[in-house]
Amino acid sequence: MSLETYLFYFIMPILSISLILILIRLMIGPEIVDRVISLDLIITCGLGIIATYSIITDQPTYLDIAMILALIAFLGTVAFSYFLIKQKKKEQDD
Amino acid sequence: MTDLLIMILSTIGSVFILLAAVGLIRMPDFYLRVSVTTKAVTLGVGLVLISAAIYFNDISVTSRVTAIIIFLFLTAPVAAHVITRAAYFTGTGLWKKTITDDLKGRYEDKTISLDEGDEEE
16 A cells, blocks of 8 residues: 555544544534634644645645644634623623 | 665554544533643654655655654744633633632733732742
8 A cells, every 4th residue: 555545544534533523623613712612723733734635735835835724723722712701801891 | 675764664653643633522622622632743743744754765855844843843832822821812612620720810900911919829
């Protein structure tokens, strides 16, 4: 069995199943913070999928996109928590 | 030989990511979910990226992968801490079997900062 076949038929389905599980938590998450970490995890799982896909297609250029996505995941989480705290402060002032 | 190493590394990494996703579904509490997912996903993605670096065997790809891994290892704990802090302020409930909450009553509600006077007592 070649490496590409193994990655395509074993690794990619595992990553896809974990994406679906995270998506379920994104939909049912009782609080907004659950949804925020689900979004963070979806992007981080996307990093793994991009790395696997760059091996399958033999294109190392895709790893640049992975770098930018890691940055976006961090900035998104920090921005969400900043605005959550800001909203809480505003409610207490009123 | 290289193919076998790539297979092993990517399998371990993707299994870690799957375990983190299962933990995200199964854990009863937001704080437990954060603590289980951040570590597992960081390790899993790191292993998958290392397998990509081994496959290409090129200095530019390896430096890129190293940059991504270092960035993830630096930012994942910070992001988890910041979002958990925001969750505690906005009143996300603890699990009903939680036996202790050390932060309870330590935060001032007005300024949202730690009440430092209590520590000396």
